[in-house]
Amino acid sequence: MEYANIKNRTLSQNDIDQLTNMMKSEALPHVRNRAHAILLLFEDRKRFDEVAKILRVHTNTVRNWAERWVAEGIDGLYDLEGRGAKPLFSREEENIILECLEKEPRSLRKLAEEVEKQTGKKAHVETVRKILKKHGKILKKKKNIEREAR
Numbered sequence: 046m047e048y049a050n051i052k053n054r055t056l057s058q059n060d061i062d063q064l065t066n067m068m069k070s071e072a073l074p075h076v077r078n079r080a081h082a083i084l085l086l087f088e089d090r091k092r093f094d095e096v097a098k099i100l101r102v103h104t105n106t107v108r109n110w111a112e113r114w115v116a117e118g119i120d121g122l123y124d125l126e127g128r129g130a131k132p133l134f135s136r137e138e139e140n141i142i143l144e145c146l147e148k149e150p151r152s153l154r155k156l157a158e159e160v161e162k163q164t165g166k167k168a169h170v171e172t173v174r175k176i177l178k179k180h181g182k183i184l185k186k187k188k189n190i191e192r193e194a195r
Contacts, residue, residue, distance in 0.1 A: 056087045079110045081187040138164050142176050
């Protein structure tokens, strides 16, 4: 996209209100940052390098945000679907993990081994722990009664 298309762009009052609201109350911090950048660029007429310095990002990042704003509007401030690592286990497999927890409630390592037997997928114990946490389950070790008596 040409710089002139971005530089000469103006915001409507509706855009300004919407971006200001997003900047103040959006749950996602990166979207708040992007809304702030668009306001600085198009309303306050700041340059890319000035906005980048204010928001502590690279100039090209600000340029990319501006290009997506011009092309897509508000939707351009959000990340695209499919970004990041995909989950190792499906919802059905997560249910299998929860069932395995009933069989082996004391050891994450043994639980991970049982999950591997049932699903055929090898997972680190931390992955299994995070899935349990996601479903509100916690694996607690039972205290050794003899040690408490000492």
